Amino acid sequence: MKASAFDYVRPPDLAGVLDTLRRGSGAKLIAGGQSLLPLLNLRLARPTLLIDIGRTEALRAIEDRGTHMRIGAAVTHAELEDRLIPDCPMLRTVASGIAYRAIRNRGTVGGSLAHADPAADWPLAMAALDATVVVEGKAGRRRLPADGFMHGAFQTRLEEDELIVAVDVPKLSPDARYGYYKFCRKTGEFPESSAAAVFDPFSKTARLYLGALSGPPQPLHDLAAIIARQGLAAIADVAIADAVNRVAAGDAIERRMRCAAVTRALKEVFAE
């Protein structure tokens, strides 16, 4: 199928993008288009106007802001795959596992967060990293925690006139460990189950999230806190199963996959 008719604009700067977004009802932002284009071609989405932000300079930067890294919304997965940010090493791990390289070359961090596919990598990873989503619209700039930015399948806290400008990812200490595990039926597919864990003794961070659910990623904070105190070896499988079952309904098969994803992410954290 082919997309229904739409107009296309590429405003010269962020002010122009915001202005166009404010005026255009039925407008949709496009950056890498890796989720939007299939939706257009299947006519599941029929915007009348596409506003291209893929080359908007203000959205393309990766900046060191001292306590955190600011990742521009239109930074591609491939750009994060090809660059090790020493204080945020998980970004590279996650980026390099997204779909396959052709998609990573075009798909963007902001696009993935705004699209809010429950099985996508960035909503899960950014929640685990305690990142903050920086959005801008009519009312000015807002900062929203990545955990909760997505509040349902394909639903976010973005207002009609807002766009994601950047994501602020806190730097980890050299002692920090992270784990990221996802199971996909084949290379390039969305995962059947996924989990992310970030433990940083320096900042007393213990964050553990379960992804690929029917809605947004779910935190397993209590479990993470116990593990941070007692170590993974002290944790029984049933404790993990209980924590997983508390945040996500599902049948025995889904539970099995989710527990395994959580366990494997944790094993990466605590690997010798």
Add this chain to the structure above:
Amino acid sequence: MTPFSTGTYASRSIVMAGGAVAKSCEALIPRLLAIGAHLMQCANNTVQYMPGRVVGPQSSVSVREIAQAWYRQPQLLPPDVDVNGLEATIGYKPQVDTGAFSYASHAAVVAVDVDMGSVEILDYVIAEDCGRMVNPMVVDGQTMGGAAQGIGTALFEESPYDVNGQPLASTFMDYLLPGPTEVPKFRIYHTETLSPYTAFGIKGMGEGGAIAPPAVLFNAVNDALRGLNVEVSETPLTPRRLLAAIERASAQRSAAPVRSARE
């Protein structure tokens, strides 16, 4: 060029087209000999056909030179030249025409992830017998392609419908095919047992690759899970099907001691 026929299927292409091509070549050889002999100015009965050439007592001419004479230099042709030229259309029917197809044995080593329900193919060996291998490169290619298709049948490809008859896999987002990372490097071996019924003992090449993978992969998975008393048999072997079988077997195991206690 082939005259109209019913198509390429059921291991027919190389058997039927190969046989017809051979018969056509046999029909052309006397015509090549006649033109070749004339070009070399010697008697027809003193020349013979060698691969690609007509050879006379003192010299030889290539098929290319003979074709050049027939198509472009008619003044060089013998006066009694066969006016059908260098084209022939010959039908062919093998002695037994109910199918001459390849035989194959496949063996696989797999690793099963019993938490995710996934199957990784660690090694895959194919022993194949297509009779005379006419083009070994094509034979290997068709074996690989067939086996890849069979892996799709075994593990990925499915067209489910919902209760209202709505197809649930209408795009490649939902209909999974094996990609390069899902297809292992096959180790392929050949034996050549010639068919007694076809030209050159050729057998069709399509059947050996695609048919065996579901059987061998399911057998390998069942062997891997023997200790769990799991048996799977429904294609494709999705993670959900595999995990459901593991869950069933586990439920039976925990039920078993209760039963034996009652007995």
